[in-house]
Amino acid sequence: MPSDRVLIIGGGPAGIEAARNLADLGIPVTIVEARERLGGMPIHAQYAALTPDLEDAETAMNRRIEPLLGHPLVDLRCNSAVTGSSGTAGDFRVRVAVGGKEDVVPAAAIIVATGFQHFDPGRETQMYGYYEFDDVITLPDCEKMLKEHKVVRPSNGQPPECVAFIQCVGSRDRQIGNEFCSKVCCGIASKEAIEIRQQLPNCKVFIFYIDMRMYGYWENELYWPAQEKHKVNYVRGIVSEVLKKGDRLVIRGEDTTLGRPVEAPMDLVVLSVGMEPSKGTREMAKLLGLPQNPYGYLDTVGVPLDTVSTAVEGVFAAGSCTGPADLEDSISAGATAAMRAAVLLRKKRAGAEARG
Amino acid sequence: MGCDTSRYAQVPREEKQRLFDQVTADERFGHVLYGCYECGICVATCPSARFYDFSPRKIAQATAREDVDLVYKFMNEDVWDCSQCFSCDKCPRGNSPGGLITILREVAVRNGLKTAKEALEGYGRIIYKIMSTGTQVAPDMLQPSAFPDWGPHVKEISENLPWWRRALPPETLHTTESSWDVSEKTLSELYLIWHMTGVMDMIQEVDEGLHMILMDVMEEKLEEAGFDLHPDGED
Numbered sequence: 001m002p003s004d005r006v007l008i009i010g011g012g013p014a015g016i017e018a019a020r021n022l023a024d025l026g027i028p029v030t031i032v033e034a035r036e037r038l039g040g041m042p043i044h045a046q047y048a049a050l051t052p053d054l055e056d057a058e059t060a061m062n063r064r065i066e067p068l069l070g071h072p073l074v075d076l077r078c079n080s081a082v083t084g085s086s087g088t089a090g091d092f093r094v095r096v097a098v099g100g101k102e103d104v105v106p107a108a109a110i111i112v113a114t115g116f117q118h119f120d121p122g123r124e125t126q127m128y129g130y131y132e133f134d135d136v137i138t139l140p141d142c143e144k145m146l147k148e149h150k151v152v153r154p155s156n157g158q159p160p161e162c163v164a165f166i167q168c169v170g171s172r173d174r175q176i177g178n179e180f181c182s183k184v185c186c187g188i189a190s191k192e193a194i195e196i197r198q199q200l201p202n203c204k205v206f207i208f209y210i211d212m213r214m215y216g217y218w219e220n221e222l223y224w225p226a227q228e229k230h231k232v233n234y235v236r237g238i239v240s241e242v243l244k245k246g247d248r249l250v251i252r253g254e255d256t257t258l259g260r261p262v263e264a265p266m267d268l269v270v271l272s273v274g275m276e277p278s279k280g281t282r283e284m285a286k287l288l289g290l291p292q293n294p295y296g297y298l299d300t301v302g303v304p305l306d307t308v309s310t311a312v313e314g315v316f317a318a319g320s321c322t323g324p325a326d327l328e329d330s331i332s333a334g335a336t337a338a339m340r341a342a343v344l345l346r347k348k349r350a351g352a353e354a355r356g
Numbered sequence: 357m358g359c360d361t362s363r364y365a366q367v368p369r370e371e372k373q374r375l376f377d378q379v380t381a382d383e384r385f386g387h388v389l390y391g392c393y394e395c396g397i398c399v400a401t402c403p404s405a406r407f408y409d410f411s412p413r414k415i416a417q418a419t420a421r422e423d424v425d426l427v428y429k430f431m432n433e434d435v436w437d438c439s440q441c442f443s444c445d446k447c448p449r450g451n452s453p454g455g456l457i458t459i460l461r462e463v464a465v466r467n468g469l470k471t472a473k474e475a476l477e478g479y480g481r482i483i484y485k486i487m488s489t490g491t492q493v494a495p496d497m498l499q500p501s502a503f504p505d506w507g508p509h510v511k512e513i514s515e516n517l518p519w520w521r522r523a524l525p526p527e528t529l530h531t532t533e534s535s536w537d538v539s540e541k542t543l544s545e546l547y548l549i550w551h552m553t554g555v556m557d558m559i560q561e562v563d564e565g566l567h568m569i570l571m572d573v574m575e576e577k578l579e580e581a582g583f584d585l586h587p588d589g590e591d
Contacts, residue, residue: 224449227391233421236394257394258414258426260359 002090002348005030006341007107009082009284012040013327014319015113016064017334018341023073025342030075030105031068032082032096034280038065040115042327048146050327051184051191052221057147075105085110085288089314090348108348109314109341112288112298113334114280116320119170119178119273127169128242128271135160135249135266136242138169138273139188146195151203153267155247159200160267164251165189166239167209171274171324180295182274183324186213189272190222190232197230206233206264208253237262242269274324281321288315297323308337316340359414361425364432372428378463379419379427379456388455392420398444398453410437412444412453419456427460435460436475468561478505480566483559488573490538490546495521544577551583 006022008015011033019029035044039061042050047057068074077098084095092107118140121130130136134155137145145151153160167189171182186209193205212234214223226232239253248265255262277296285292290310291299298317301309308316318337319330364372379385398412399405405412415434418426435457442454464472476483481502482493500511513520517532538546550556551574560567571585578585 224391227420231422235421257417258359 002345002352003092003106003108004028004345004349005105005107006109006111006338006345007032007082007092007094007105008111008113010040010113010115010280010319010321011035011038011076011078012113012115012319012330013042013061013064014115014321014325014330014334014337015040015111016068017331018111018113018318018338019068019074020064021335021338022342023068023071025338026073027342027345028073028075030077030096030107032080032094033076033078034081036078038068038076038078045118045140046144046147047140048143048195049191051187052218054191054195082284082287089312089344090351092314108345109316110288111308111334111337111341112281112284112290112310112315112317112321113319113330113337114284114321115278116275116281116324117278119182119276121169121271121273128166128239128269129244130271133242133244133249133269136269136271138271139185139192140273142192142196142270146192146199149199151196151199151268158267160203162204162264162266163193163196163206163268163270164239164264164266165193165205165207165270165272166251167207167212167272168238169271169273170276172210178274178276178295180324181213183213184326185272185274187218187222187326189270190214190218190226192270193232194222194226194230197232204233205230206235206266208235208237208239208251210236210238235262239269242266275320277321284321288312290315290317293323295323297321307333308340314344358409359418359426359429361429364425364428367428369424372424375431375463375467376422376424376427378467379431379459382459382463384455384459388452388459389416389419390449390451392416392451393449395448397446397448398451401443401446403441403443404437404439408437410434412438412457415460416451416453416456419460431460431464432469432471435464436471462558465558465562473562476562480563483563484566484569487546487550487555487559487570489534490543491535494534495532540577544581547574547578548581548583550574551578551585 005028008018008029008031011031015031016038019031022029042057042061049055050057050060077096080096080098082094083097083102085092087093090108092110094105094107096103096105118138121127128136135153152158167185170176171178171180189207193207196203196205212223227234235255237254237256239251241252243250248267249269251264251266251269253262281298282296285298289312293299298310298321300307300317300322301311308318310317316337318333319325394413394417396413402412404410415430418430438454438457440454444453485494485497486492495517498510499514503510521532522530575585
């Protein structure tokens with residue numbers, strides 16, 4: 001008899017949504033989460049507020065996490081890792097390690113939801129002096145400060161008077177090899193800019209961009225209010241370098257629409273780092289034999305009309321392990337993967353019953 | 357339209373900020389400028405932009421970005437290249453660069469900027485005509501000396517004006533001195549409007565001589581209408 005269980009690798013937004021839907025259908029799930037608790041990047045990276053509605057990230061995520069804790073159909077394994085898998089669709093046997101111990105979990109289907117990691121601006125070329133200057137930080141660094149309501153210059157602990165966001169750091173860049181758009185950074189930078197203006201009303205905030213990619217409602221829910229209500233300054237032109245002058249930073253770039261070079265002192269520079277496949281995503285690709293695209297993300301077959309099937313029958317992928325995704329994308333894909341897994345499980349069971 | 361503000365480097369920052377604050381304090385400001393995409397549709401529709409190095413986009417952008425140095429430069433120069441046709445109201449964000457320019461011009465005039473005086477110098481005679489008679493430019497004003505920038509064609513028009521007028525399809529009263537008839541009552545109402553809305557004060561800022569002449573012309577009618585021209589008891 002095949003297993004009636006679905007194994008979900010990764011307990012971020014996509015994995016949580018898959019688990020919730022399967023459990024609601026009465027299907028037992030095992031969630032394998034590498035970190036000590038559920039929640040994925042919004043919790044792990046201590047996001048302040050979610051984009052675009054600015055709800056407190058922890059409150060919003062906990063609303064999704066809590067029903068899973070102690071749920072009779074949810075077998076939650078934190079601090080654990082998938083170390084191997086054998087079998088085929090309907091009858092996988094997945095090795096799960098916790099601490100030193102290893103255990104085999106039988107599963108009819110596997111959902112990979114191992115997510116992304118933030119681009120590391122120091123990795124390649126000491127971009128913009130991230131590892132050189134204390135006051136050059138990244139979007140997730142800024143999230144942590146916003147969460148604490150303490151946006152300061154790390155160099156001296158003082159609130160900044162002038163902040164510049166630099167967009168597309170680690171995205172849309174042939175030199176780095178990340179030719180894709182990370183999709184969410186325009187919205188998140190705008191959201192953080194709004195939060196800075198709310199927390200520090202006297203602080204001037206600039207966003208240097210190539211194009212602002214504020215699709216759908218992010219346009220009127222983030223971009224317009226940032227500009228119109230919160231007086232965030234958008235300057236089209238990418239900063240070429242960040243220099244140190246006295247105890248401040250100087251950014252150099254071109255204001256392309258006004259047609260003039262810019263050289264402006266800043267107290268804090270926030271690099272809008274993009275997404276890359278997480279270490280876990282790369283590892284699961286190898287371990288489960290899932291093809292990856294040139295950027296390391298998991299390839300799904302049949303896009304755009306099938307967003308979750310992989311080349312391996314019975315293994316589905318959801319969320320930002322398949323490419324840059326916002327929360328809405330991840331939740332939708334998590335639910336879709338849950339549905340595909342449930343269908344597969346029922347078909348296999350019906351087949352087994354027919355065979356007697 | 358350059359963005360070089362070095363010409364105004366000697367103007368104190370406080371002065372530029374003071375004028376900028378007057379612009380943003382204008383009650384119309386919130387309706388003429390929301391935020392700018394820098395898409396350029398205002399420039400694409402702008403007739404002046406075809407003939408001058410002029411960009412309503414840059415004026416909107418500089419104002420939205422609170423670039424007081426650049427706004428000061430634009431207030432002194434570029435705003436006078438606008439023909440106030442409001443084609444730029446096509447803006448997808450609902451901005452009105454032309455409306456913004458109206459405010460910028462009014463601040464320039466109210467503060468008696470030298471550049472505003474220079475820009476309006478040639479219009480003294482037109483303003484006099486409109487404000488004293490309540491009608492627009494009269495045909496007999498179409499003289500090469502009045503409109504040197506209109507080219508050689510104005511000379512041709514200025515000759516045989518009465519015949520040109522008679523050839524026009526609409527009723528032209530067979531006169532070349534005015535465009536149409538303005539009743540006495542309308543005229544005193546217009547005079548009152550000029551005074552009560554602060555137009556006369558603006559004229560005084562840019563052209564004191566013109567202001568004096570207009571006051572002379574208007575005095576009698578305003579007094580008849582019961583308007584106190586000297587509320588502070590001045591002469």
